[in-house]
Amino acid sequence: MNVELLLALGVLLTSTFFFLAIFNKLFYKDQQMKKRVQQYIFEDEPNMPEPEKEKKVKMAVEFRLTKDKIRKSLQKQDKGQKIEMELHQAGIPIKPEEYVMFRWISVAFFAGLFHLIFGHFLFIFLGAVFGLMLPKFVLAHKKKKRINEFNDHLAEMISSVVSALKAGFSFPQALQNVRNESPSPVKEELEQALKEMQYGASVEEALNRMKERVPSEDLDLMIQAIVIQRQVGGNLAVVLEKIVHTIRERIKIQGQIKTLTAQGKMSGVVVGLLPLALMGMLYFMNQEYMMVLFEDPIGVALLIVASISMVIGFIFIRKVTSIEV
Numbered sequence: 001m002n003v004e005l006l007l008a009l010g011v012l013l014t015s016t017f018f019f020l021a022i023f024n025k026l027f028y029k030d031q032q033m034k035k036r037v038q039q040y041i042f043e044d045e046p047n048m049p050e051p052e053k054e055k056k057v058k059m060a061v062e063f064r065l066t067k068d069k070i071r072k073s074l075q076k077q078d079k080g081q082k083i084e085m086e087l088h089q090a091g092i093p094i095k096p097e098e099y100v101m102f103r104w105i106s107v108a109f110f111a112g113l114f115h116l117i118f119g120h121f122l123f124i125f126l127g128a129v130f131g132l133m134l135p136k137f138v139l140a141h142k143k144k145k146r147i148n149e150f151n152d153h154l155a156e157m158i159s160s161v162v163s164a165l166k167a168g169f170s171f172p173q174a175l176q177n178v179r180n181e182s183p184s185p186v187k188e189e190l191e192q193a194l195k196e197m198q199y200g201a202s203v204e205e206a207l208n209r210m211k212e213r214v215p216s217e218d219l220d221l222m223i224q225a226i227v228i229q230r231q232v233g234g235n236l237a238v239v240l241e242k243i244v245h246t247i248r249e250r251i252k253i254q255g256q257i258k259t260l261t262a263q264g265k266m267s268g269v270v271v272g273l274l275p276l277a278l279m280g281m282l283y284f285m286n287q288e289y290m291m292v293l294f295e296d297p298i299g300v301a302l303l304i305v306a307s308i309s310m311v312i313g314f315i316f317i318r319k320v321t322s323i324e325v
Helices: 002-027 028-039 050-077 080-090 097-117 121-166 169-181 184-200 203-213 217-234 236-285 287-295 297-320
Strands: none
Touching: 080 097, 080 121, 080 203, 097 121, 121 169, 121 184, 121 217, 169 184, 184 203, 203 217, 203 287, 217 236, 236 287, 236 297, 287 297
């Protein structure tokens, strides 16, 4: 049993490192940019044999053709722009077709990994579902994290804009001054908005596009106030000062709610993961005892019912502990 456990751990570690290597290749911007440039400029290395050069060129061409096919498929289904917007909102510097390829690789990887660890055909399906959903969960997590970071620095950004307006700057000039002092991701979004203004877009159009890139309620409140002020007139600095006060009070209340609901959210996570952890422990301790659940039709039915019940219970707990402000 100890030998089987060591083999399973070895396979798990090897597969994890292999998956991280693929993740590193697809997600790091500098390496991805270098790889794209090398597809057009194949620099000759003095110590590289000719067959290896041809192999690299062939792999690069096949990789590019595969991406082109996926890109065309996404364009036909009108999904490319949606995925591209989600990737931008998450701050992940890859193309939509690369994200789709990564999901395919994730499905194949986790399906094979689960089959190697558990040795049952049912886990191939479970691993494939896990691999299919994992990139989506990572994307949603990074998107939520980036929006929260934007909201955390939004009040300071608006305060700086108010100070610049009181000093006599116009609104575009105030944004230029704030851009140099703002941290990421506020800086990147302001740079994009200023570029659009320089290319001929109006202030309203640039701000509305920034609202599409950053789906933040606080940013929406600021943009609506700016648009209304530009249409009917008024003192923009005073309006933005009131918005800053509103945003800070909202952040304060959200922090209090987060503290009060932390125990309930943690309870939901523990209750949801406890059956899985217990099943894994029993599987490694007594495999024959647990295999009845996977081989007997009644056991499979009980697993399906238990899984559905766990998901429903986890969703209910999240709904109860999620309070909008």
